[in-house]
Amino acid sequence: MSVFDRLQKQLDIQKREHGISALELADLPPNLRKIMRLMLREVVLKYTDLCHAVEAMPAANRLSKPELDSALKTLVEQNWLLCTGEGEFLSYRVNLRRKAGSSLNKDIWASLDNRIAGSKSQEAPNQKINPGG
Amino acid sequence: MSKIISVHSFRGGTGKSNTTANLAALLALQGNRVGVVDTDVQSPGIHVLFGLDESQMAHSLNDYLYGKCAITETAVDVTSNLKVPVKGKVFLIPSSIKAGEIARVLREGYDVGLLNDGFQDLLEGLKLDFLLIDTHPGLNEETLLSIAISDALVIIMRPDQQDYQGTGVTVEIARKLGVPAMLLVVNKVPQAFDPAEVKAKVERIYNCTVAAVLPHSDEMMALASAGIFSLQYPDHPVAAKYKQLAAQLMA
DSSP, rough: OOHHHHHHHHHHHHHHHTTBOOHHHTTTTHHHHHHHHHHHSSSSHHHHHHHHHHHHOOOOOOOHHHHHHHHHHHHHHHHSEEEEGGGOOOEEOOOBBBBBBOSSOOHHHHHHHHEEEEEHHHHHHTTTOTTTT | OOOEEEEEEESSSHHHHHHHHHHHHHHHHHEEEEEEEEOOOSSSHHHTTTTGGGGOOOOOOHHHHHTOGGGGGGGEOOGGGSSSSSSSSEEOOOOOHHHHHHHHHHHHHHHHHHHHHHHHHHHHHHTEEEEEOOOOOOOOHHHHHHHOOOSSEEEEOOOSSSHHHHHHHHHHHHHHTOEEEEEEEEEOTTTTTOHHHHHHHHHHHHHHHHEEEEOOOOOHHHHTTTSHHHHSTTSHHHHHHHHHHHHHHOO
């Protein structure tokens, strides 16, 4: 992996840390939420395709072009949508925040790992772990 | 166009996985290609209903989330496990039942964006008509994500005071997220209750369609997740209700 690849990976990780959590989606203003829902289903959309998708929405839900542009600007500024390319290649994708791990003391997890490893080594070679305990 | 359907309940033990498995089988019976994702990574279980054991899971959803394989590689074709002739297909994307891998998810978290990408890859890669998402009870990241991307949300509840309150929370969130269709299923209703009364009461409380009122069934309890109920008891009243529900989702 080159230095540039590593830097790019680091930048991607930093962006993910500032992404939106699924919990926050519900509290977005309606126009932002509509765009985010659409983008979640499409994963990546070019701006022109996004405009078409919005036009295809039911009349009651449809955003005008200024409303769409304003929503996109806000979502990109917040790092909730990632924007790449220019002109006809301008495209967007949702930036979902990574699900946080446990904040429990690391010793607790180390102890659990040891116990799991211990129980595995005590098993007969073909015996399975019974998750029901 | 393919549909994503999330099956959710606020509390555990409502019959969520059973409902998901029955719907998957009935949709496949009608010739559909159906994917079932077990996003209950903390307490997976739906694989049992499809007769899948650990030795048959070459990969799991956990492997995909930690970059070990593509999500389509985790899909197991469980159609033959249904043990009845089925026109369509059922693919299960199981979560790992290894204690160490469950602990890893809890300890490290995971990339939620990758989970969403995975749902879309499954629709495309397996040419699915339906993707059913079996969620973890309550509200968490993966549950809210699956609700947000769904075309339809099926909320399972029992006629129990704790379920009534929790279901209210889920309905409110689903409305905020603008889920296009929301169907309530009241499950495990005691035989002494009048189903019409239960339906009317629940619809009045949540101002939401009750798609089915499923009576408590001793046969279902006796089956004990050892198979798909509506395939093993096709003439049972509960199977008839599942068929109605599947028909509503196909409409």
